[in-house]
Amino acid sequence: MESTPGKETRSKACFDMQPTNPHVDITSTGHYEVWIRTVDLVRLKDDIAQNRSPLINATHKASLPKLNEARAACIYKPDGKCIGMMTPERFHLLRERFQEAQKNGLHKDVSSPVQCLASEIAGLLQDHQARLKIPKASQITLESYSRTLPQHISAALLGFSSALRHGLKRKNGIRSEL
Amino acid sequence: MVSKEKMVSALNFDSGNFSYWSERHRDIVFGANYNAFATKFTCFSICYPVYDDTKMLKCVQHSLRSAMCSELPTATFLFLPNWENKSINAYRALVRDNLKYCNTLGFIPKTKRTYAMPTSWKGVPRNFSNHTWSMDTIAVWNKEAQQRLTDASPNWLQTLQRSIPEAVWEKDQYLAREDTDHITNHVCPQYFKSKREDVTGQERGQYANVHLQPWDDKQFKLKCPNWKLWAYTDGSFIGKAENFIDVGVYCPQTRAECYVDSGGVGMTNTITRSELTGIAAALTNKYTQIATNSACSLS
Secondary structure, three states: OOOOHHHHHHHHHHOOOOOOOOOOHHHHHHHOOEEEEEEEEEOHHHHHHHHOOOOOOOOOOOOOOEEEEEEEEEEEEEOOOOOEOOOOHHHHHHHHHHHHHOOOHHHHHHOOOOHHHHHHHHHHHOOOOOOOOOOOOOOHHHHHHHEEEHHHHHHHHHHHHHHHHHHHHOOOOOOHHH | OEEEEEOOOOOOOOOOOEEEEEEOHHHHOOOOOOOOOHHHHEEEEOOOOOOOOHHHHHHHHHHHHHHHHOOEEEEEEEEEEHHHHHOOOHHHHHHHHOOOOOOEEEEOOOOHOOOEEOEEEOOOOOOOOOOOEEEEEEEEOOHHHHHHHHHHHHOOOHHHHOOOOOOEHHHHHHHEEEEEEEEOOOOOOHHOOOOHHHHHOOOOOOOOOOOOOOEEEEEEEEEEOHHHOEEEEEEEEOOOOOOOOOOOEEEEOOOOEEOOOOOOOOHHOOOOOOOOOOOOHHHOOOOOOOOOOOOOHOO
């Protein structure tokens, strides 16, 4: 039964029943979107994650997370929900490769038509997130989908590759694809 | 950063490579090649597969067969975990039994192992669990590739040592190659020989230096502007102990915390009561924008 003061409060209130990520979700645009902006990343301190007290009371207060600001490319569904983020560097790299592939005619080789860069990146993120939930795969295997070699290791091999390419052209002039 | 990168995805390929191979077919729209195992590896590749023993074994096997069958200089540098339990490192047996083509160049000890920051995430970048393994650096290559590398960069191993100082390099094993030239027991199957070479894959083509249109950095309207001014409530119901606080209200802007005992007893002590008490506490504290994770409380 509705109480009288409750009725007044309810008449003034606006309720949004849609799950919302308050710090990134945007109002609906009807299109897939990418927005590069400064976001607040909530980070649990390591000691909180490992030593979380099961009991919170006046003496054992909850440990609060830290907020870190970072630039990120936020990827949005048409309804404005953020489905993931990526570093701006990765986004621009994907944008560059997307345009190259388009000009090289590779977009004609895919079964369903390519709509736009934002929708393709959204699909990429959703597939990646689905892959991280593969049943029966071990935690180590799932995590390895996100583990990437440090840059300096790749860079070390770049030196060989360059040397080999230059060496090849100078000595033989064959197999220019090297 | 080497010519070709195998077993990666559009989310983690290296920006310096010429071409990359992904397991996700749709990555073609980002210039990827599909399915590294569909073609013979040729020339110089880097391969950092996911930690799935079957896939890692297949990678070593495919690299080995490619090096054996190709007339081109073919070398694949693999980075593979070395599990503590040696018996499950199937790929190591393959390396050990084919020293003519396979060399463990070195390893990065588990205490010095690091990873690049993830390039994408949902919510927050995830923290990885602590690893308990070292990582082997394995070269699977034919003689032509070794010769080409030595000609082009005679001190390549020393260069590698300087560039990746955290690794322990097994120089002796590499130098002992002349004595191990006969060690190989792997036979390349006929079907593999007929595979296409990966030089026909989609390498960066004539538009590699395509002029990028400037990014139109549109501004959008946040659904919850000033989200830090909101009050966030959450209730819990994990038992009843002395001084047990079962509802929390938090405002990020002021960092104000409020702990509430919903006062439920017996059958009235429910999670919905806790959640509603949190919302009531936020209203009592004059918060006008409140977020809850309880749909039941709003319906």
